[in-house]
Amino acid sequence: MTSPFVWVYDDPVRGAVLLRGAPTQQVLQAAHLDGLARWSQGGHGWVLSRAHLPDLLAAGDLVGVRCRIKEVTG
Numbered sequence: 713m714t715s716p717f718v719w720v721y722d723d724p725v726r727g728a729v730l731l732r733g734a735p736t737q738q739v740l741q742a743a744h745l746d747g748l749a750r751w752s753q754g755g756h757g758w759v760l761s762r763a764h765l766p767d768l769l770a771a772g773d774l775v776g777v778r779c780r781i782k783e784v785t786g
Contacts, residue, residue, distance in 0.1 A: 715732075715733040715734060716733075716734070716735065716777075716778070717733050717735070717777070717778050717779065717780045718731055718732070718733040718735055718736050718739050718768075718772060718777055718778070718779045718780070719731070719732045719733050719757075719779075719780050719782065720765070720768070720769075720779050720780065720781045720782070721757075721782050721783075721784050722762065722765065722781055722782065722783045722784060723762070723783075723784040724762065724783070724784075725784075726762075727761060727762045727763075728759055728760065728761060728762055729759070729760050729761075729762050729764075729765055729768075730752060730756065730757045730758070730759055730784075731749070731757050731758040731759075731760060731768075732756065732757035732758075735775075735777045736757070736758055738775055738777060739768060739771050739772045739775060739777050739779070740758065740760075740768070740771075742771035742772075742774055742775045743764070743767045743768050743770070743771030745760060745764055745767065745768060745771075748760060748761070748764065
């Protein structure tokens with residue numbers, strides 16, 4: 713079963729977020745960020761600048777997709 717959430721792995725040291733989950737593209741499109749996000753080199757999800765996180769979260773609320781944030785440490 714695919715996740716109904718967008719998992720947001722926040723890495724403040726690198727200034728980036730990694731986005732994973734089935735509805736990720738829907739949220740990126742709603743935030744008009746789909747052209748800025750790039751697929752990660754490791755193939756684990758979409759990478760985006762951390763500066764866009766507030767827009768991403770607002771777009772998730774707008775389209776009814778919950779975003780779960782986990783801070784990356786170490």
